[in-house]
Amino acid sequence: MIVGSLQESPDPTPAGAFPDPSNLTLDNYVAIDERIDLLQGLLNSGIFTGGVLLGTVVFGVLAGYALAVLHWRGRGVTFALALLVQVVPFQLLMIPLYVLIARDYGLADSYLGMILPFAINSTAVIVFRQYFLQLPRELFDSAAVDGAGELRTLWSVALPLVRPVVLTVVLLTFIGPWNEFLWPFLITKEQSMQPLAVSLANYISNVAASAANPFGAVLAGAVVLAVPAVVLFIVFQRYFRTTNIGSGVKG
Template identity: 60%
Template sequence: MSRTLQRLTTYGFVMIGALASIFPLYYMVVGSFQLKADSAFSGLVPRPGNLGLTNYRDVDKAISLLPSLANSAIFTLGTVVLTIVVGLPAGYALARLRFPGKTAVAAGLILVLALPFQVMMIPLYILVVRDYGLADNFLGMILPFAVNATAVLIFRQFFVALPDELFDAAHIDGAGELKTLMLVAAPLTKPAIITASVITFIGPWNEFLWPFLITKKHSMQPLAVSLGEYVSTNAATATNPYGVILAGACVLAVPVIVLFLVAQRYFTSAALGSGVKE
């Protein structure tokens, strides 16, 4: 009886935590469809007569959702691709190669994770804008995020978990390190690639500060920046300001949620793989 009670208590706490986590998302979706803002507790239950797509039309008219989404996609996908191209061989080198300073490099990656981006923002801005002249340029947005320490560590851990016999067999067959990476190791990294891609995707997709600093043309701004500027300047003039803001937030959140749901099973696969060492 006590075990059953303990199990029910555990499930109860889990359900409360899950509901507390989902509630803001639910509130955002319901509020984005409300024609008139209803902040009362009863407003949590949507009334059919107060629902519509007006808020989405208003935010689209104000900031042009499709071009802003396209800018976000270019910025984010460019960052993800460069992160994988750089992170995969870097993780392999840290896991499988022996070279002077290897421990220091791994420690440096952890140190980079501990530093907030704002600490490096001013020197990055001077370097990218003044020295390289990449203001209002997708390359200028992407470069500071092209090397992701988290992705490198994910690949490193994945390669460490692979059996040594796999690499020894490739070396016995005469394969060098590059050939071993491309033909033996890389084809096995699908779970790690997807995990690193999703984690990398979330940062640039939601990033506001760096694109805001480096882009002055509205035609170059990602959705997060366009929505932020709209909230600070024009949202108050809308019929339902909160509804318009929540509609924009929903559009910004949907791609991340869809990507996570599609790739969720690979997180489990990557976690299991990193915990097994033959």
């Protein structure tokens, strides 16, 4: 993909997978940036994805902790509903959600309208619940004896022990909204607010054929879209390991 984005003339042969110094150029990046503004698209993607990540982690941790540690009536039913949500495809809910967000809430052409349907991720809730269930109960009992409330226990005792899974949820959640183009396209037609994935989809369907090298320009946009996800994985990959939660218990 990187080699193709740098080619002045497309080379569809197997040899085209390897860089040819005589056929390398940055004009493809310039061409697509002139059409869709890559930096603005990246900023919009960052706002959309950052809002989704914040909601996913905050609500996922709170709900997962409540389902795993706290005892309250209806906990089993709530967990069953969280599992049931997994079998409902998002595409089935898209039209009702659009009517709710755009017409009832009046959040069309807004970042909040793009973020709100993804703010709570049932998969993240289930993952956090399962990891919180693995923590020794003695840790929470000791915190209660010391006078810590539930929020203090969650922040000071539980979260440090499941930090790798928090980072894993962040990375896995990041990929979805970062590559999402259908829902933001429905919510806003303002090009200045559209994430990069939406701008690329519009470019491919509308104006790519008018570029000097449509193949290279599309690949250049794809490279820009992929780089943040690759960098995020490289930075946090060392944290994706099992935490030795048993070491927190004496004896």
